Amino acid sequence: MTGQVAGKVALVTGGASGIGQAIAELLSEEGASVVLTDVDELKGPQVVAGITKAGGEAIFLHQDVTSEPRWAEIIGEIERRFGRLDVLVSNAGIGIGAPSIVEMSLADWRRQTAINLDGVFLSVKYSLPLMRKTSAKTGGGSIVMMSSLAGLRGAPTLAGYSATKGGVRLFAKSVAMECASLGDGIRVNSVHPGIIDTPIWGKIPSGGTASSQNAPIDCEGLAKAATPLGRAGKAREIAQGVLFLASDASSYLTGSELVIDGGMFAGTTPRRPS
Template identity: 85%
Template sequence: MAGQVADKVALVTGGASGIGQAIAELLAEQGATVVVTDVDELKGPDVVTGIRKAGGGEAIFLHHDVTSEERWAEVVAEIKRRFGRLDVLVSNAGIGIGAPSIVEMSLADWRRQTAINLDGVFLSVKYSLPLMRKGGRGGSIVLMSSLAGLRGSATLAGYSATKGGVRLFAKSVAMECASAGDGIRVNSVHPGIIDTPIWGKIPAGGSASGQNAPIDAQELARMATPLGRAGEAREIAQGVLFLASDASSYMTGAELVIDGGMFAGTAVRRT
């Protein structure tokens, strides 16, 4: 079918819900063959079923713990066996663990968050890049960072550390690919407050505060975002589609910030 990413094979990690699901659905809608991976074996297949019913590109689901090097080798081998190539990698899987103070964050939480948000991204590139290069058609790697990867947050120091690492990892791999002349572009995406299920998993005061009420993303965005609302997962997916497509052919090592204006500054709304 025609579309902005027609005839491309794309891998989307963390694709069973939230931003990952929106990305997988939009890439398929625009003609890509999409490999959706996630640890959620209940929702993941449902995403693929929805894509097929919508009449988009082909889609499959693979169970995938992004912290497992062995599983990464298996996932990429399966993509090679089924499709023979990989054109787009969207390394989206991630978690957020808040703490009222860095001194109250456990080493176990620090390591778990780092394993998924940073080690998982490293492994995604390590194992996907050779297959992308073998295809000889260039390609696009999109690494999901965050607004928290561009500026600090008093209760998300560990999360910011991982997302800041993703930002510079993307730039370094972009330079490596440019030096190799392989035609593969690498960019990072930095969402602000997006209304997805991840907010229900982050206690308002952090896990050590005793405040277990989940964060209300819409209320938080109303107070903190110049545009006065939380973003939608599909709005991030639109940015990823742009980076995955040939429309962004002159972009590499860049940061795509989609945050309702939060990084730009403070605005006083008159309505």
């Protein structure tokens, strides 16, 4: 442990699996006290148990990020237990695909928007006051919003998902400008993963409704064909980017996009035989 976020308190939504779990674990390894929230009441405590066993400090709080009353409770609990909040990682999200946008139901559109966009809005609305109180004493804080490569460019069959992640991208920039104008010391940035090997690939409905049968998705094969680096990313690699943004090493970075996608957004290149 090098202690890049030693002494900080970090809130990670969607922390029970995938990228969120990797973020929670790495922030803990680097010295932060971690509050991870999720709707998964089975895996969340398991992640906390692993962090605790490794010598870190973490708690799990059950949370549906679309519930405004629950947000008030979560931040209240953090203030009671820790008295501060230095880092917010607004990571919770879902992906709902459809063969065509005309086949996507309004119910699925609204559910995805509620989690991916409303949940991020509520995370900032309720975390910022405590973060500002903390920053007044420490001199800074960091909000990291999880967007996607799909928030930077179009994605067939994922128009609704792209709409939410593109919204997160500009929401992050706008909040960054608000914080800068107030001089509150809070930096705000977005992270844009590409094809990352996580459980979400098995949870993306491919039909017109959330209950549609999932089509098998070969994450590694897809990445090999579409990614200049020729492989899928690992959740830990995204977590390392979030650690940078959460730490004082990124003290002059706000309103920016950290793209971690194996080169996909940069362009395409033929794969040469090794």
